[in-house]
């Protein structure tokens with residue numbers, strides 16, 4: 503297509519960009535703060551205070567000592583209301599963004615201050631850094647504070663994380679063992695799973711996958727975690743991420759006997775807690791990588807409620823029941839198409855008599871004549887047209903002829919204005935031309951008509967009228 507348009511294609515550039523995208527997809531599960539991994543200040547902090555200990559698998563609250571406050575990469579000793587700072591305390595019940603799961607959020611409070619914890623990241627492997635905003639009061643390094651993870655957000659993230667593991671297992675079951683994780687995002691409000699597969703999923707496959715995940719949820723399988731030797735974990739067939747470096751010990755998350763993955767994320771205790779799983783989108787990320795976006799629990803329920811509301815609104819607008827919306831829309835559609843065609847017909851009819859028929863009036867001696875052939879019409883419409891012409895011509899002879907809409911016969915109407923009717927009788931004129939269309943006719947001096955079978959002779963008949971009128975005038 504580019505060639506046809508005289509354009510070139512930068513294939514090398516395209517391939518390079520594609521490779522970068524592949525690399526990005528491969529890396530998306532690595533700790534989010536990876537680009538900051540060089541920051542010496544974070545490494546110095548780990549040296550000074552030791553490795554961060556994550557207690558969030560067991561509980562969501564902790565009494566801790568505030569060990570460091572950072573403004574950007576600068577260490578400060580305190581922060582007050584309105585300031586945005588990063589905090590370090592140890593241990594931390596806050597999950598740090600990684601393995602696709604977003605970081606925990608929550609609150610920090612002291613007798614004098616309130617702090618909003620908006621995210622938790624790991625800029626270097628062993629440091630939990632809490633991104634915060636001081637809402638009120640002042641916090642100071644060394645003081646005792648109370649930290650609480652947002653339980654609702656954590657619970658919903660767990661639904662999405664366990665849902666992601668079940669989805670992964672079901673994808674392999676439905677599509678085949680070649681399906682491997684290429685990246686994932688687990689947030690409290692949604693989940694996204696990228697995987698290697700070479701074609702778009704069909705609607706049937708998507709339905710099957712969604713149904714199967716929900717079946718697993720209803721079975722309410724127990725979710726168990728176990729820390730074990732990496733080689734043992736791999737030996738039991740636990741899914742590991744290609745290219746990821748694991749330590750000697752790993753955490754294995756198991757859902758009944760159908761899912762087993764190396765994973766550090768936070769999960770439901772039972773699959774039933776997920777409640778409901780709904781796929782909302784399937785798309786392509788790069789060549790050979792598909793993406794499924796889905797919702798679980800309250801978000802999935804809300805999604806269905808929203809769709810129900812939309813359907814109700816549409817059915818009320820269409821004045822039909824929700825079950826009959828499709829048929830009704832289809833019917834309206836074909837009615838619209840029919841009306842469009844009708845409008846087109848009327849438009850072309852309205853545009854047709856562009857020339858003024860009076861301009862076509864001829865003089866035969868002192869008499870004005872309009873002899874006109876119109877598009878197929880019923881006799882009453884031919885008469886109406888002749889009437890209109892007579893009203894405009896005011897003095898003279900009007901002849902209008904047309905085939906009927908079925909194309910079976912032809913009719914001619916002759917009208918003569920009263921001032922000429924005594925010398926040029928309409929019925930005489932009709933008699934003079936009806937023979938040509940193999941028809942018969944008659945009428946009165948001011949109006950007469952004829953019908954015949956020879957449609958193709960209509961032009962000749964109209965022309966013949968000139969001679970008939972000349973003869974009558976001469977007589």
Ligand SMILES: [Zn+2]
Nearest residue numbers: 763765766767
């Ligand atoms: Zn996981």
